[in-house]
Amino acid sequence: MPATELLLDITLGVLLLILAGAALHGTRLYTGIISFIAFGLLLALVWARLGAPDLALAEAAIGAGLTGVLLLSALGRHADEPAQPGSAVRTLATLLLGVLVLILLLRAVLPLAQGPQPLPALVNSQLEASGVSHPVTAVLLNFRAWDTLLELLVLLLAVLGVRQLQPAGRPRPGVWPLLQAWSRILAPLSVIIGGYLLWRGSHAPGGAFQAGALLAAGVVMLRLAGLLPLLRWENGLLRLLVLVGVALFLTVAAAGAWFGAGWLNYPAHWSGALIVLIEVAATLSIAASLSLLVVGERQELGR
Amino acid sequence: MSGASLYLGLGVLLWLLGLHGLLRLRHPLRRIMAINLMGSGTFMVMVALASRSGHNDPVLQALVVTGLVVAVSATAFALRLAVAHQAHRSRQRPTGEHEE
Numbered sequence: 182m183p184a185t186e187l188l189l190d191i192t193l194g195v196l197l198l199i200l201a202g203a204a205l206h207g208t209r210l211y212t213g214i215i216s217f218i219a220f221g222l223l224l225a226l227v228w229a230r231l232g233a234p235d236l237a238l239a240e241a242a243i244g245a246g247l248t249g250v251l252l253l254s255a256l257g258r259h260a261d262e263p264a265q266p267g268s269a270v271r272t273l274a275t276l277l278l279g280v281l282v283l284i285l286l287l288r289a290v291l292p293l294a295q296g297p298q299p300l301p302a303l304v305n306s307q308l309e310a311s312g313v314s315h316p317v318t319a320v321l322l323n324f325r326a327w328d329t330l331l332e333l334l335v336l337l338l339a340v341l342g343v344r345q346l347q348p349a350g351r352p353r354p355g356v357w358p359l360l361q362a363w364s365r366i367l368a369p370l371s372v373i374i375g376g377y378l379l380w381r382g383s384h385a386p387g388g389a390f391q392a393g394a395l396l397a398a399g400v401v402m403l404r405l406a407g408l409l410p411l412l413r414w415e416n417g418l419l420r421l422l423v424l425v426g427v428a429l430f431l432t433v434a435a436a437g438a439w440f441g442a443g444w445l446n447y448p449a450h451w452s453g454a455l456i457v458l459i460e461v462a463a464t465l466s467i468a469a470s471l472s473l474l475v476v477g478e479r480q481e482l483g484r
Numbered sequence: 485m486s487g488a489s490l491y492l493g494l495g496v497l498l499w500l501l502g503l504h505g506l507l508r509l510r511h512p513l514r515r516i517m518a519i520n521l522m523g524s525g526t527f528m529v530m531v532a533l534a535s536r537s538g539h540n541d542p543v544l545q546a547l548v549v550t551g552l553v554v555a556v557s558a559t560a561f562a563l564r565l566a567v568a569h570q571a572h573r574s575r576q577r578p579t580g581e582h583e584e
Binding site: 191390 | 486487488489490491492493494495496497498499500501502503504505507508509511512513514516517518520521524527528529531532533534535536537539540541542543544545546547548549550552553554555556557558559560561563564565566567568570571
């Protein structure tokens with residue numbers, strides 16, 4: 182491995198550790214949250230370095246973008262933290278314990294890097310039968326479709342949970358004119374790029390999650406700029422959008438179980454078309470659910 | 485020391501940093517960020533393992549893509565819980581003092 186690449190990796194690693202430390206121990210909570218957002222962006226770079234472009238796309242949109250908006254809007258409703266008296270004895274004990282646990286974990290994790298790796302060859306040998314040509318999409322929607330189905334259910338559960346909490350409506354701060362102007366340009370772009378990522382997902386990095394997160398980012402931006410009407414839960418269309426991913430996925434799985442080869446086993450000729458159909462529905466559901474999670478207020482989620 | 489084992493170690497370090505934050509910090513937002521750091525550390529170990537022998541393991545990468553969406557759902561719910569708790573406490577405090 183060339184020295185320059187190692188240098189880049191080490192620099193990225195040190196920066197990540199510094200930002201993570203600042204997120205936890207920054208003097209003001211605001212500083213901590215901004216460090217955390219920067220941490221997410223750098224993490225996307227690390228995923229790209231490790232050869233996982235799917236993850237880099239998802240992290241940049243979800244990890245850095247949406248989580249940042251969530252944290253900042255929660256900060257607006259929180260009292261500032263009281264200063265914590267630091268105790269030198271506790272810090273010393275934490276440090277000692279930390280080093281011990283670090284040594285134990287490293288001894289457990291580092292040998293894993295030498296283990297055999299049979300899965301990539303297995304996936305590649307079955308890729309022809311999956312209906313798509315990008316291995317990560319094939320795993321997500323064919324070989325391990327259970328994961329994706331349950332993940333959509335978790336997302337639905339989170340929306341329902343947030344709805345139960347009846348978040349307090351708060352007047353939003355006045356809208357900055359420049360934000361309105363910019364979001365008029367950026368929102369159509371997020372639709373185009375989201376659609377492109379979705380379409381590309383069957384043969385190259387991209388797919389339902391990245392596209393859904395980008396669409397949600399567009400919706401959140403328009404909503405914050407005051408350009409979008411309230412997303413009302415009574416609106417049947419919105420409920421349909423939130424549910425369509427899980428509903429279609431379950432229908433396909435049940436139809437397979439009753440008439441075909443079994444639960445989540447697609448018929449061979451149809452698998453490509455079915456995967457694209459499920460991906461489109463999942464993108465819409467993910468976009469609607471994430472937007473509701475981020476900008477949903479009492480007027481929007483309540484009865 | 486290859487890139488994969490460097491990132492394996494970094495993932496373990498991030499996980500530990502998150503654990504430390506979760507145990508020692510008191511503010512709910514800081515704790516939620518700490519849990520997210522632990523998650524990022526775990527993801528980093530998985531992705532580093534996925535790239536260990538040159539060709540990428542799509543199964544581990546797909547698991548992490550799923551994990552990211554689950555993590556952001558859980559974070560959103562946790563933040564709403566923290567905000568609701570805060571609102572509840574600030575409503576309770578004046579009446580509690582009155583009863584005393």
